[in-house]
Amino acid sequence: MSDFTAQTLTETRTGDPEAGFGDYVALLKPRVMSLVVFTALVGLLVAPGGTSPMIGFTAILFIALGAGASGALNMWYDADIDAVMKRTAKRPVPAGKVPAGEALTLGLWLSALSVVMLGLATNWVAAALLAFTIFFYAVVYSMWLKRATPWNIVIGGAAGAFPPVIGWAAVTGDVSLASILMFGLIFMWTPPHFWALALFMKSDYHKAKVPMLTVTHGRAETRRQILIYTVLLVPVALGLAFTSVAGPVYLAAAIVLNAIFLKGAWDIWRRDEAMAEVDGYAVEKKVFKFSLLYLFLHFGALLADAIWRVI
Amino acid sequence: MAETTRPLTETHEIHKRRFGRNVGTALCLLGFCAVVFGLTIAKVREGGLLEANDHVPRASVLPVTEDSQ
Numbered sequence: 001m002s003d004f005t006a007q008t009l010t011e012t013r014t015g016d017p018e019a020g021f022g023d024y025v026a027l028l029k030p031r032v033m034s035l036v037v038f039t040a041l042v043g044l045l046v047a048p049g050g051t052s053p054m055i056g057f058t059a060i061l062f063i064a065l066g067a068g069a070s071g072a073l074n075m076w077y078d079a080d081i082d083a084v085m086k087r088t089a090k091r092p093v094p095a096g097k098v099p100a101g102e103a104l105t106l107g108l109w110l111s112a113l114s115v116v117m118l119g120l121a122t123n124w125v126a127a128a129l130l131a132f133t134i135f136f137y138a139v140v141y142s143m144w145l146k147r148a149t150p151w152n153i154v155i156g157g158a159a160g161a162f163p164p165v166i167g168w169a170a171v172t173g174d175v176s177l178a179s180i181l182m183f184g185l186i187f188m189w190t191p192p193h194f195w196a197l198a199l200f201m202k203s204d205y206h207k208a209k210v211p212m213l214t215v216t217h218g219r220a221e222t223r224r225q226i227l228i229y230t231v232l233l234v235p236v237a238l239g240l241a242f243t244s245v246a247g248p249v250y251l252a253a254a255i256v257l258n259a260i261f262l263k264g265a266w267d268i269w270r271r272d273e274a275m276a277e278v279d280g281y282a283v284e285k286k287v288f289k290f291s292l293l294y295l296f297l298h299f300g301a302l303l304a305d306a307i308w309r310v311i
Numbered sequence: 312m313a314e315t316t317r318p319l320t321e322t323h324e325i326h327k328r329r330f331g332r333n334v335g336t337a338l339c340l341l342g343f344c345a346v347v348f349g350l351t352i353a354k355v356r357e358g359g360l361l362e363a364n365d366h367v368p369r370a371s372v373l374p375v376t377e378d379s380q
Contacts, residue, residue, distance in 0.1 A: 020328045021335030054353035058346055121350055 019102075023092040027075055027103055028068030028110075035295075036067040036163045042299040043167030043182060046245040046306045051122070051171050058121040059170040063163055066114035066130045070159070072107035073138035076100050078146070084208040087201075107138070122170040129169055133162040147209070150216040154229075157190030158183075164299070178243040185240060185298060188233035192226045192265060193291040199223070199268070200281035200288070223269045226287075230265035234258045237298060247305035254301070257294050264290055 040063045044056055051059070075082065075093050083094035092098040111134050119127030141156035149155075161183045168179035198214045199222060205212040214222045237258050241251040264287035271283060 018325055018328055019332070021332045024332075024335075052353045052357060054349045055357075058350050058353075061346065 019092065019098045023097045024106065026092050027072040027098060027106060028065075029071030029074075030068075032071060032160075033064050033067050035160070037064045038296070039182070039186065039299055040064070040163035040167035042303050043164030043179060044170055045167075046178075046302050047168045047171035048244070049171055055121055056170075059118060059126070059167065062114040062118040062121065063130060063166050063170075065110055066118070066134055067163070069107050069110035069114055070134040070137040072103050072110065073134070074142045076103035076107060077138070077142045079103075081146075081208040081210060085204050087204075111138075118166075118170070123173045125173050125175075126166050126169040129162060129166045129175075133159055133166065136162075148211070150211045150213040152211070153194045153213070154191050157187050157194075160190060161186035178240070178245040181236060181240040181243060182245075182299075182302075184236040185233070186295065188229060188236050189291065189295055191229040192233065192261075193288065193295075195222050195226050195229075196268065196284050196288040196291060199276070199284045219273055223271070227265045227269040230262055234262060240298075240302075245302055245306070247308055249304040249308060250298070250301040252301075253297055257297055260290065261287075261294050 037060055041060055044051070044059060075091055078088075079091075079093040079100050082088035082091050088094065093100050093103050111131075115127050115131045115134070118130050137156070137159035141152065141159055145152040145156050164182040164186070165175060165179045168182070169175060195213060198212060199219060206215050213225060217225075237254050238251075240246055241254050246254075264283070267283050268287055276284060
């Protein structure tokens with residue numbers, strides 16, 4: 001038995017590799033989580049009444065964990081799609097690092113934990129909204145819309161739009177016009193943001209049989225839809241300026257940011273594929289990068305107005 | 312082909328990964344305990360609605376009388 005070594009021990013486990021801690025963290029989609037944390041934090045901080053720092057911290061922590069749980073459930077269900085596409089093939093489940101069953105178990109347990117803890121820490125309205133968000137992302141978007149319709153991004157974007165509403169509800173225990181408009185801002189921003197990316201990323205969605213707008217309706221129609229959704233986004237973004245949570249900083253930021261974003265969407269619509277190929281999709285890339293800044297600065301401006309009011 | 316073998320006492324990469332996972336899990340559990348503890352302290356300090364049983368009639372359930380006003 002002297003030749004029984006650690007190496008042979010590993011070989012017996014071929015096909016059932018042991019995941020590292022980082023692989024489980026990757027299941028929670030930490031990059032998506034950062035947007036959730038920021039928007040939920042702003043929703044929580046601008047809400048009237050306020051809460052203690054510890055309760056606020058706990059609320060954000062479990063909202064983020066709930067988002068992570070829905071990410072794990074998404075990775076469990078979409079493992080077949082992820083394995084086909086180059087961008088997602090290295091995710092823990094398709095890469096064979098974490099068994100699909102473990103991703104499902106982790107997702108379900110973290111969902112339950114985050115909802116219960118948010119309910120105990122704050123209130124059950126916020127907890128119910130978090131539970132609905134997880135359900136919406138994991139079931140409505142991942143299991144149904146993503147494979148069924150090219151409008152998956154539009155409707156599925158609601159899942160990413162809920163965090164500020166949950167942050168707000170964690171403090172106030174209700175949903176108000178201001179929190180609905182914060183929801184609307186992210187909801188209407190998601191399609192132009194994602195479709196701008198889809199125009200230059202040329203992902204292999206068709207290989208995975210995922211109906212993306214660029215494939216089902218063509219790239220010219222995608223350009224038109226970017227402009228339509230950006231036009232619809234502007235009144236939502238400006239409307240938020242006239243609620244109690246916003247102030248002069250937000251109004252000024254919203255006017256400038258929406259003018260630039262609208263100009264970008266207009267430029268995308270005016271171009272065709274031949275023009276885009278020539279400059280390597282420079283305009284599409286610029287608009288996509290700006291869209292990230294657009295959302296960050298809108299919520300940053302809300303935060304600035306909240307701080308302004310306190311000072 | 313000569314088989315390369317290593318002694319059982321040598322730490323294999325899989326052991327390092329397993330150790331990392333155990334440390335990560337332990338830190339998560341410790342963090343969770345700290346959050347629950349901190350939350351408890353915050354809730355008790357907030358405690359406007361707390362009314363523990365201390366063997367005296369609870370003021371909030373007593374009928375309003377002239378004396379109590």
